[in-house]
Amino acid sequence: MTSPSFLTLNLVSGLAGAGKSSIARASGRTSISLDGADRAAVSGAIAGTGTRSEVMLEIHPSAVPLEVAVAVMAAGGDLVLHSEAGAIRLGNFVSVLDASTFWRDIRSDKLAPEPPQPCATHGEHDRTVADALVQQIEWASVVVINKTDLSTAAECADLRDFVRLLNPSCQVIFARHGHSSVSAWLPPRVDMLTWLQQSPGWIRQLNGEGLLASGRTGLGYVVYRDPRPFHPGRLASFLSDTSTESGEILRSRGLFRLASRPHVVGSWNSAGPTIAFEPTSMGSHDPESPWGQEIAFFGRNLDGARLTANLDACLLDDREFIGGPMEWRSLTDPFPAWDLNQDDD
Ligand SMILES: Nc1nc2c(ncn2[C@@H]2O[C@H](COP(=O)(O)OP(=O)(O)OP(=O)(O)O)[C@@H](O)[C@H]2O)c(=O)[nH]1
Incomplete structure (x- = not known):
């Protein structure tokens, strides 16, 4: 009997330029950009993953990670047909924050970038940059505070404390150019979706x-x-x-x-x-x-x-x-x- 093989999808969110690609490079993972949050977009993005066992799916800054995860699970059946992996499983929900611009962005009422293609889960586009940021933090299992070289140690610690307030359960990592000085990400949980739904600090x-x-x-x-x-x-x-x-x-x-x-x-x-x-x-x-x-x-x-x-x-x-x-x-x-x-x- 052969052991089952899995394609693990880590969902990576973050505002433009936060350092998502740098983190993929630094961790040696393949990164794929996901333009929509619907089943077709997910299936299309994964179709070319070949024999890889783990990839990072970069979701659009305006997408809600949890909604994308639901689309990933719904598309799971299609993906098994297209990819050579035996089954799809959700890995970590990684949120990448730019330490140098975070406090400006969280106080902004600017709209987040328009999703490149309309899809059901985006609905009418009214998500602000600040709303995108809090969603990315609250629905994360790992938060990477990147660009720490552009902030003081005290500012980075302050941001870490704020992240912990919004999401007391996530793992917080500091990074420069995607390279973390501390630990690797914790392995993803088996019950990730259920666990995340109880993670936000407000809940x-x-x-x-x-x-x-x-x-x-x-x-x-x-x-x-x-x-x-x-x-x-x-x-x-x-x-x-x-x-x-x-x-x-x-x-x-x-x-x-x-x-x-x-x-x-x-x-x-x-x-x-x-x-x-x-x-x-x-x-x-x-x-x-x-x-x-x-x-x-x-x-x-x-x-x-x-x-x-x-x-x-x-x-x-x-x-x-x-x-x-x-x-x-x-x-x-x-x-x-x-x-x-x-x-x-
Ligand atoms: N100073 C500094 N620059 C960084 C760091 N991480 C990334 N950058 C730079 O920031 C820019 C954006 O980095 P990316 O990794 O491409 O960011 P991204 O989130 O993938 O960007 P998009 O895909 O455009 O949304 C690049 O010019 C990087 O070299 C960092 O820790 N410190």
Whole structure:
């Protein structure tokens, strides 16, 4: 009996010029660029891998690593037909960060580069550079902080601490021109997809894991919970206030409810200066669905008491709350309408 052979695909993400190719070269791995995130793009990219047992798939800066991984698994059947490897397996999810530009990029509201070809998983292109960066960190098993020669040791350590805040489970490696001074990547996990889905710091904070944050450079987190819904007008004023009295929020993620849309559980998602609200598919009365707010904030010099007080002021007060959902619906709501029938299209 012959032992099964595998083609291991490491998914590599990073903004343009972060050092993805340098890392492939330094580690002696073949690198293939993946222009889309759909099954056809994945099958096409892998068709030429020949007898190699491991390659690095460079995903587009605007693609979400986890979505690409799902496409890779879906394309797995086709790939077995095209490649000489016996089966496809996911390797590490590697995110490459440019230490010299990271803090500028995470604070940017610029759009990430347009994907070169439209495909289902990209949808309408509205991903910002900051959003791309946080997704790349949160869905990584290995984060390589590259171009350390262009930053001070303190800046590199600060970036490492921020990465650990957003993704406490990943392996963090420092590199120059893709060459790491420390260890090699840890071997990929067998249950990589399941494991990654529990990795992001915001999921772990909301699950109550209470992870310790580094206080050295002021990086930290605040978890906000309250069973009451937000008043839409007061929440909009809070979001438009650019003062940093309660610290600098660099990332926030969670679930929330607007009083004017009482039966929809909303997704709260901010990266750098940009925030996006979307409806979730969670049922209003599901035991898993929060009644009000469950949001994890990550940033620098966060003043938990002040941030909590500011958010409390956005909730319905006692008099408004007693009015009930019929009255709440008539509150002026400045946020864009949600398409609640997306899945029915
Ligand atoms: N100073 C410095 N330059 C680096 C380092 N790593 C890569 N570079 C340079 O940065 C540029 C981009 O590096 P690549 O490895 O091609 O980056 P990439 O992410 O593959 O770039 P794209 O494929 O264009 O997205 C090249 O000119 C590299 O020589 C590093 O650690 N330090």
